Amino acid sequence: MGYSQPIAFIFLEIILSLFIGMPDIAVGANNPPAKNTIRTLNTGARPYIDRWFPSVGYLWWQEPLLLTKPTGEQYVLLATANGPCLGGGWRRIYSKYEFNIQGCGFFGFNEVGSTHQLLTYYQQEVASYGALLGPGFMWRLQQGVINIGLQAPVIYRYGDWTLPAEGYTIDSVSKVSGGLLLEAKWVKNKISLSQKIGYLYSMGFLWVLQLNLR
Numbered sequence: 587m588g589y590s591q592p593i594a595f596i597f598l599e600i601i602l603s604l605f606i607g608m609p610d611i612a613v614g615a616n617n618p619p620a621k622n623t624i625r626t627l628n629t630g631a632r633p634y635i636d637r638w639f640p641s642v643g644y645l646w647w648q649e650p651l652l653l654t655k656p657t658g659e660q661y662v663l664l665a666t667a668n669g670p671c672l673g674g675g676w677r678r679i680y681s682k683y684e685f686n687i688q689g690c691g692f693f694g695f696n697e698v699g700s701t702h703q704l705l706t707y708y709q710q711e712v713a714s715y716g717a718l719l720g721p722g723f724m725w726r727l728q729q730g731v732i733n734i735g736l737q738a739p740v741i742y743r744y745g746d747w748t749l750p751a752e753g754y755t756i757d758s759v760s761k762v763s764g765g766l767l768l769e770a771k772w773v774k775n776k777i778s779l780s781q782k783i784g785y786l787y788s789m790g791f792l793w794v795l796q797l798n799l800r
Contacts, residue, residue: 635679643671643796645692645718649761649789651745653700653707656753661705663756665745667714669694671794682726684733689719690796696745709748716743718794722769733771733780740764741786763789776800 651663673690696712724735741763747756767784782794 633680636676637679637800638674638676639798639800640674641672641688641690641796641798643673643690643794645669645671645694645792645794647786647790647792649786651698651747652757653705653750654755654757661700661702661707663698663707664701665696665698665712667694667696669714671718671796673718675798677800679726679730683735684724684726686722686724686737687720688722688737689717689739691715691717698747707750712746712748714743714745716741720764724769724771731773733769733773733778735769735771737767737769737782737784738764739767739786741789741792743789761789763787765789765792767792767794771798773800 646666646668648664648666651665653661653663655661669692671690671692673688675686675688677684677686677688693713693715696709696714698707698709698712700707718739718741720737720739722735722737724733726733742760743763744760745758747759749756763786765784765786767782769780769782771778771780776799778798778800780794780796780798782792782796784792786792
């Protein structure tokens with residue numbers, strides 16, 4: 587078309603191809619798609635691929651707890667936990683981006699201690715378990731080898747905390763929370779390795795290292 591095509595129409599084509607998943611503008615009979623890209627020619631084929639995948643990962647998180655004495659005094663404890671996470675998910679892959687839902691069940695051990703000088707409290711190997719599940723969106727760069735995006739998970743966590751004495755309480759033996767994680771993923775053949783880090787409301791920071799069989 588050369589320069590006869592209106593600039594506004596070109597801009598609209600680019601926006602639609604990025605966010606709605608229209609066929610690639612540059613793909614045609616004289617310009618075949620590159621290797622490992624998703625074919626989106628007007629041949630009746632779907633412009634996306636659906637995939638289910640299993641995953642295995644490792645979690646590390648840190649959260650504050652509130653210890654209340656029989657007298658009503660309250661002290662902040664800090665629990666640091668880590669452990670394995672087994673799960674999987676589903677993804678819908680377009681040429682430039684993907685949508686996904688992924689989750690896992692986890693089991694870990696906590697190290698819990700007081701952050702207050704007037705209180706001595708310390709526990710090791712306190713068991714925790716729960717589940718993590720949420721949707722995500724990722725941009726596919728370098729023909730899908732590098733992926734960068736966000737995940738918005740919901741987490742359920744149960745902790746088997748030990749009380750110092752009768753009359754003491756620790757809040758949030760079980761907790762439901764949510765947050766936003768930044769995710770980066772590297773893809774090679776049928777395997778992908780991802781790393782996620784972010785903040786969970788009322789809990790704290792979460793880091794996940796995950797291996798997927800894509």
